Amino acid sequence: MLTNKxxxxxxxxxxxVQPIFQVGKGGINQNMIVQINEALEARELIKISVLQNCLDDKHHVAEEIVNQTRSFLVQxxxxxxxxxKPSKENKQIELPGR
Structure with missing residues (x-):
């Protein structure tokens, strides 16, 4: 769990950071989850854009991605x-207060 700080x-x-994934009408699939996990391992901090034609609510999409990737929702x-999501092998971001 992340603190407010x-x-x-x-x-x-x-x-x-520029968004590197887009969630559209098709929603989230397992292939996208695998790619998001790989991007989180490489970069630790990523943005995902939810397109206007996405049928799911953006908060629901965020919750589903967080649960499946075991990452932290920043905002x-x-x-x-x-x-x-902190990288196991390539730690780049040092969080305050840890």
Missing amino acids: QKRFLRAKSHA VIGNMIILY
């Missing part, structure tokens, strides 16, 4: 989901 720190770092803002 850690979430603020990650939100600030995420400003420079859902607009149509963007910001996720964090």
Whole structure:
């Protein structure tokens, strides 16, 4: 679980990050979850864009991705989901207060 201080720190770092995944009409599938997991291992902090034609609610999409990838939800803002998961081998982000 992330503290509020850690979430603020990650939100600030995420400003420079571009979204690398888009969730559209098809929703989330297992292949997308695998790719998101690989991206989280490589980058630790990613953004996912939820398109207007997505049939699911963005909060539901975020919750489903977090549960399946075992990552942390930093923020859902607009149509963007910001996720964090510490890398096992390539640790780049040092969180405050740990």
